[in-house]
Amino acid sequence: MPDAAVLAAASPKKRGRPHKGEGGGLRAELLEKSAQLFRTKGYDNTTVREIAAAAGIQAGSWFYHFKSKQDILAAIMEQGLARSLAEIEAIARQPLPPCELLRQLVEAHLHTLLAPDHHFIAVLLYEWRSLDESSRARIVALKDRYEAVWDHAIAALHRSGDWAMPSQFDRLLIFGALNWTVQWYKPGSGVDVQQLARQAMLFILRTPAALEAQ
Numbered sequence: 001m002p003d004a005a006v007l008a009a010a011s012p013k014k015r016g017r018p019h020k021g022e023g024g025g026l027r028a029e030l031l032e033k034s035a036q037l038f039r040t041k042g043y044d045n046t047t048v049r050e051i052a053a054a055a056g057i058q059a060g061s062w063f064y065h066f067k068s069k070q071d072i073l074a075a076i077m078e079q080g081l082a083r084s085l086a087e088i089e090a091i092a093r094q095p096l097p098p099c100e101l102l103r104q105l106v107e108a109h110l111h112t113l114l115a116p117d118h119h120f121i122a123v124l125l126y127e128w129r130s131l132d133e134s135s136r137a138r139i140v141a142l143k144d145r146y147e148a149v150w151d152h153a154i155a156a157l158h159r160s161g162d163w164a165m166p167s168q169f170d171r172l173l174i175f176g177a178l179n180w181t182v183q184w185y186k187p188g189s190g191v192d193v194q195q196l197a198r199q200a201m202l203f204i205l206r207t208p209a210a211l212e213a214q
Contacts, residue, residue: 029056030072032119033055034046034076036054037050038127073131076120077127080112081120083120088108088149098153102153105150106201106204147171170204174204177203178200
């Protein structure tokens with residue numbers, strides 16, 4: 001293994017262990033660049049040298065922050081889910097009518113998927129099988145919490161009567177439809193994420209009545 005203490009900082013002439021602030025910034029940069037590469041090239045087709053080059057550091061320098069490419073993959077998924085979970089849990093704490101709660105969850109989910117600089121959740125969706133067993137427990141715990149927020153919101157909407165034809169598979173069907181947007185949605189196509197979320201709600205609720213009441 002390369003010497004973990006040898007780390008290139010922002011300047012190519014600078015050597016040695018990074019300062020505290022630099023280290024945190026470099027770790028975030030490594031995660032962002034890795035997520036982008038994993039999304040565009042795939043986890044298996046991305047090399048550690050490509051990750052280092054994208055982050056602008058020496059080939060072995062990233063070992064100071066991660067022991068392996070697998071550790072980077074797990075950190076990407078964990079960080080992406082943690083950020084998204086914090087956002088939707090904040091939404092769920094608000095005293096919102098059930099229909100508005102679901103609309104905000106849909107919009108937040110779509111923004112997480114489709115924002116130009118958001119690669120974390122796409123990696124989670126498409127590289128889940130590449131994650132080793134030892135890392136999955138942490139990710140599954142976050143995933144369960146994320147899904148629980150949706151389950152509570154959907155149950156409240158079922159009870160409200162605003163959902164014309166609810167079913168026991170609603171969350172799975174919603175996620176299937178929303179997650180697939182990464183395959184076809186193009187930024188700048190004339191519909192922004194907020195508008196797309198409204199169209200998604202029309203599709204999900206199967207009636208415009210509840211939305212028109214908002």
